[in-house]
Amino acid sequence: MPWDEWEQLKAEAAQRHATRMQIDQVPADPGEGGSPHSGGKGGGDGIDVSHSSLNGNSNLLIELAGLLYEGRPDGDLCTTARVPRSHPDVAAKVDRFARFADDQYQDATALLAALSTRLRETKGTYVTYDGEVAGGLLNAVLETGKYVSPEDR
Template sequence: MGWDEWERLKAEAAQGRSTRLRLDQLAPGAGGAGSPRGDLTVHQNDLAVIGSAAHELFQDFGRFSDHARLSSMTAAGGLKSQGFVLGAALDHVAERWIGQAQTLLDACAHISNHLRYTKNQHAADESHIAGTLSGITELDHGFDERNGS
C-alpha cells in the first residue's frame, strides 16, 4: 500500500465510509494467492530419491570402506613384520582412510537427516501459513457481515 492510498483511506474512514482489509498479493496463477499449493512446495518424490541415495551410499560405503580398511591394515602389518618400509606407509594411509571415510559417512547421514527435517518443516510452515491466512479470511468475512456487504 502506497502513502497516497494510505492517506486516502484515512480520509475515507474519517468521513465514515467503510474500508476493508486488503492484502497485497500476486495475480492468480502467478504463484501467489491463485496457486493451489502456495509458494512453499516440497515434492516428496524428489526428496525421497535423494534421501534414499544418501542412505544407500551411507550403508554401502560404510561396509565396503571397512573391508578396504581391514585389508589394508592386515597388509600393512604383514609388510611391517617382514621389515618392509612400505608397511608403515600403508598403515599411515589406512589410518587416514578412517578419517576420510567417517567424514563422507557423516555427510551422507547429514543429507538424509536434513532432507527429512526439510520435508517436515515445510509441511509445518505450509500448515501455519494456511491457518494464518484462513484466520484473516474469517476476520475479513466478519467485517463484511458487520457492514452488510
C-alpha cells in the same frame, strides 16, 4: 580406441550426467520471479519443493552412507603389507594411508547421516510452515468471503 573418441565419450557421459542430477533445483534465470505454480508472476520466493522429494533425498543420503560402508577399506589389505612381507617404510606408509582412509570414511558417513537428518528436519519445518500458510489462507477466505448461491451467479 583413439584419444579423440575417448574425449567424445567422456563429454557425452558428462552431458548425460549433468541433465539427470538436478534435484529440486530452481532454474538459473527464473524470469519474472515467483514459483512455477504462481505462473512466474512474482510474489513467491521462487522455490518449489516437493515433500516426497525431500524425504526421498534424505533416504538417498542414508543409502549412500550404506553403500560407502559396504565399500569401506578392507582391513586385510593393510596386513598384507606388514613388515615380514614388505619393507618397513612401505609398511609404515600403507598403515598411515589405511588410517587416513578410515578417518575419511568415518567423516564422510557422519556427514551423510547428518545431512540426511537435517533434510528430514527441513521437511518437517516446511510442512509445518505450509500448514500455517494454508490455514491462514483458509481463515482469510472464511472471514472475508461472501457466499453466492448458484441461482444468483
